[in-house]
Amino acid sequence: MEFAWTAAQRQRYEDAFAAARDAFPEERAHSFDRESWRVLGELGLLGACLSPEYGGQGLGALDTARIFEAFGHGCADTGLVFAAAAHLFACAMPIAEFGSPALRERLLRGMAAGELVAGNAMTEADAGSDVGRLSTVAERVDGGYRLTGTKTFVSNGPVADVFVTYAVTDPTAGHFGISAFVVDATAPGVLLDEPLHKLGMDGCAAGAVTFDDCPVPEQNLLGAAGQGSAVFQHSMGWERACLFALYIGLQDRLIEQTVRHVRGRKQFGQRLADFQSVTNRIVDMKVRVESARLLLYRTCWAHDAGEHTVLYAALSKLATSEAALASATDAVQLFGYRGYLRGNGIESALRDAMGSTIFSGASDIQRQLIAIEMGL
Known part of the structure; x- marks a missing residue:
């Protein structure tokens, strides 16, 4: 190797x-x-x-x-x-x-x-992780489709110029009845909500997008009608392989900040770095990030090689997101009150990490995927 x-x-x-x-x-x-x-x-x-x-x-x-x-x-x-x-x-x-x-x-x-x-408009209030239960519909009309429904928690939604969205075109065909579309934010019938007030990830505006009898021309269909599930899985292949690398970087940044802090901060006449309970926490942070890094690289390698990536992507997503949350929590503890205060990047890392265990398939969804791939 x-x-x-x-x-x-x-x-x-x-x-x-x-x-x-x-x-x-x-x-x-x-x-x-x-x-x-x-x-x-x-x-x-x-x-x-x-x-x-x-x-x-x-x-x-x-x-x-x-x-x-x-x-x-x-x-x-x-x-x-x-x-x-x-x-x-x-x-x-x-x-x-x-x-x-x-x-x-x-x-x-x-x-x-x-x-x-661009905004990714897939999630719906009553569907969540069950992407097979979409209520947004696209009715076939002359020259294209007419789109009706509301998407929620659309990343970049309030500021987007264009959306990739998914709707039911054949309610009798299950996963094969979903189609994918590109919709301009300025198209008639597109209504953008105000940004949601989230726990973290403030730099990514997210909100609801409503398609109210919105016309979508034929040329804005992605792939063929009924191919929406395949389009979505293609995007998720890239997302689950690559996106969580940013949380590897976040953990590297947290570890560097924490090491500097415990070297310089003194309590009871000693550096924090002289207490084994402190260094043990930082060692655990390092173990988590290096383990997650290898799983993520393995997933990306498999993606580039054209291999089946569901198992490794689920392992990588689960390990990376849970590691980011655990290590951000440790960093807050090691910084003490400074970690609890805004302005030094520690508490914001904890808030940003929380979301990683939910989006792109929550942690328990990843566990379910892993179990299926193991034949359980």
């Missing part, structure tokens, strides 16, 4: 880390803004795995994950990096794979450059 990175891969990580650290320092406001989005485009994050034909870098899953890891490490705004991941994996990649040439030509360059923001 080969664990070494090439010189080019190492340099790409270092460049991305330095760019993220310089562009998004700790003190910046954690809220979405178009200028920051354009910077992400200039730095190559928004088009990492898109073809160079459309302004991307043409990277595979493993190299893409490393860039998101670098940004998670260097950028203090985890929500903004998450917004970029949702934009790229859940929206740009399905368009690149299933969109018509005209649709790809119209959207992908702007998405890679940061000129456009």
Whole structure:
């Protein structure tokens, strides 16, 4: 087995880390803004795995994950990096794979450059993780479809220019009755809600999107009618393989901050680093992140090799998200009251980590997938 990175891969990580650290320092406001989005485009994050034909870098899953890891490490705004991941994996990649040439030509360059923001409109209030129970419908009409329904918790929803959404086109066909569409935010009948007030991930605006008798032209169908489940699984393959690399980077950042803190902070006449109970916590943080990192790299390698990735993706997602939450909790404890106060990036890391155990399939959904893959 080969664990070494090439010189080019190492340099790409270092460049991305330095760019993220310089562009998004700790003190910046954690809220979405178009200028920051354009910077992400200039730095190559928004088009990492898109073809160079459309302004991307043409990277595979493993190299893409490393860039998101670098940004998670260097950028203090985890929500903004998450917004970029949702934009790229859940929206740009399905368009690149299933969109018509005209649709790809119209959207992908702007998405890679940061000129456009895309929102992933799948989740519904009464469906949640049960994506087979969608209530949004798309009725066939002359020249296309008419879309009706409401999506909730749409990442980038309140600020998006374009949506990738899913609706039932044949209620008798189960998973084969779902279709995927690209919808412009300015289309008639598209109603955007105010941003939700979330626990964390402030840099990623999320909210409800309602499609009220919204016309969708035929050319905005992704793939064929009834292929929506395949489109969604394709996007989730990229998302579950690569997105959680940003939480590997977040954990690296937390460990560095915590090590600096315990070396410099004194209690009872000793450095915190001289107490074994303190160093044991940091060792556990390191064990978690390195274990999750290997699982994530294994998943990305399998994705690039065209292998079946469901088992490794579920293992990786579960390990990385649970590790991020546990390690952020440890960091708050080790920083004491400083960790509980806003402004030093510790409590915000805990709030940002909480969501990782819920989206892209909650932890118990991942356990269920693992059990199925094990034949249980």
